[in-house]
Amino acid sequence: MNAPNPTIELLMRHRSIRKYTDQSVERSTLEQIVSAGQMASSSSHVQAYSVVAVKDPERKRKLAELCGGQAYVEECPVFLVWCADLHRLKDAADKYTPELESHEGLTENFIIATVDAALAAQNAAVAAESLGLGIVYIGGIRNRIAEVSELLELPELVYPVFGMCLGYPDQTPVVRPRLPLEAVLHIDRFDKEKADSHLDAYDDTMVQYISERTHGARDTAWTRLMADKITALSRPHMREYLYNRGFKME
């Protein structure tokens, strides 16, 4: 499918960038990227997110360690920490209606803040790439999330959803094949059987892709990797951490 315009062309050639040139990111560039992030939709205009741009080398070094020793967190010129943020809403309730119970602990409000942060971040990622920068999302920010929160001095009702390295690319990775469209897109109703019938072909695609990229050292099917992923006890501290930050999941 040929891209019909430069924006879709940009979206279709996205790949995560983990190696950066020495070029720093100007303050005006950072502001343009985050401003573009802010233009994403937000539930009832609550704008329930914030972002911490970490430039200080010592803080980046510490964050790289907390994210599981990912060198690119330290090496990128700017590391963005995208946070779901209900603190402005709670403060407003305390100011105007202290006599009323507020419901920041609802699962619904956790979803709103998490989605708001993700929509803004993805808009920012697109803006960054349109300016010739590269990004990679860092879920490892949730590995030792309580320590990250302390390091960045996050207040109550603010949690880091993910990090994002930002810098000028010093590599050109191959675009990774996505699931077949037919496995993801349903018409009028969810047709599990029909969608899942495309997974075998995707396993073949990914085996070939991984095998080529690792010169034959690895050739695991995608579905097999997914089995490993969901049977791993991944970040089991999240529930307690979130509860303690005010996201009670009521």
Add this chain to the structure above:
Amino acid sequence: MNAPNPTIELLMRHRSIRKYTDQSVERSTLEQIVSAGQMASSSSHVQAYSVVAVKDPERKRKLAELCGGQAYVEECPVFLVWCADLHRLKDAADKYTPELESHEGLTENFIIATVDAALAAQNAAVAAESLGLGIVYIGGIRNRIAEVSELLELPELVYPVFGMCLGYPDQTPVVRPRLPLEAVLHIDRFDKEKADSHLDAYDDTMVQYISERTHGARDTAWTRLMADKITALSRPHMREYLYNRGFKME
């Protein structure tokens, strides 16, 4: 700030569209939009989302009702329901390692699937707008989410995060002012006091914006609206609904 390229210009002029022309959305256009969505980043390439494109008028009518009577859900030519989806991961575990416990109920995995859906949706939104279409996110899909799930025949471990109306715009709303950049962007550490010092100015901006749009009928400060928002008992059924769908928030 002038936009330095057409993609950022596109992002900066985003507004939600709730009124559409009669022009239908071609199947190839829909596929281009969802394919662009798929190119967004995904945690460890799990691609934990699916999307149901609802075109059938009767289903759209029913969904409009379930979303709280929002006419544009019925009137848009295509209504996309973006779902967080862990069913492929769970099925893979059942296939390869039925003897192992799987952890689809972890809060961590709920976050991964919800964020994956949001990143894909936002990429799709940008792609749609680049093609001259307009969108509006519909959080109201969570109003009667169990009924929506039944209507769309969603399997276990799939939940609708939000809807998205898609169509060719028949209106040109004013762009809504966002929070000042300084209220959202922190450098190196979260500086709540400094960031929040910009909220009074934003209240003034929004009072003027709302007052102009409603010819003086409404002039509520943004922070006051936020107080109302967080003291409302919004969608308190979400926790139980999610638990029953397999998202146990462990």
